[in-house]
Amino acid sequence: MAEYVVEFGKDGRPVEADGRLDAAPFHRNHEPIWAVLQRFLAGQSGDVLEAGSGTGQHVVHFARHAPDIVWWPSDLHPAHLRSIEAWRAHSALANIGAPQRIDLSDPAWSLDDGPDRLLAIFCANVIHIAPWPVAEGMFAGAGRHLRADGRLFLYGPFKRDGKHTALSNAIFDTSLRDRDPEWGVRDIADLERLAGSVGLKLAGTFEMPANNMILMFARV
8 A cells, every 4th residue: 555645543633432533624724625615616516526535524514515516535544534434424414425445646546436527626735745646646537537617626735936835834845855755845837737738727726724725727
């Protein structure tokens, strides 16, 4: 199994008896993220994949606010997949699909038990704590699975034209690269080139709290 991204449940935070994990960032960012996503997803129907769901808390929040959409959580870590399923069961929401085991570093990834065409893909805080092939695989799958009107949303810290947007992001980037030289805050221009290689383009940028952003990609 490819070893990348931070594993929740090893940070001293409590783990529920049913396996539910709790991520501190979720409590800070789920409302601002949904405020952006709902601009596109409100009133829509179809299937949305969350790539790298982590604990599974985001997908429950989104599914509760968009009941006409079927939400498909995914991850690679076994503990995350257990937590996602536990949050799914705890929520009792009918519009959350079974957790999918997806390795984004494999450009041929797909949903084993889900649809082939997607209204959207959402991914938060993954590509900067993973090697570059994970970003490449993410876009390869998006180019293959998104509907003609589909969108790819990436949330996290990003650089613009090789420069950090805040000192805190520069410090964070250094700490990531010290931990693993293949990690690091990604440049928007590099992501635009990846998007272009699979028939996507940057269609919107949204400033978020704590010097984060959401990048939205659509078909050319």
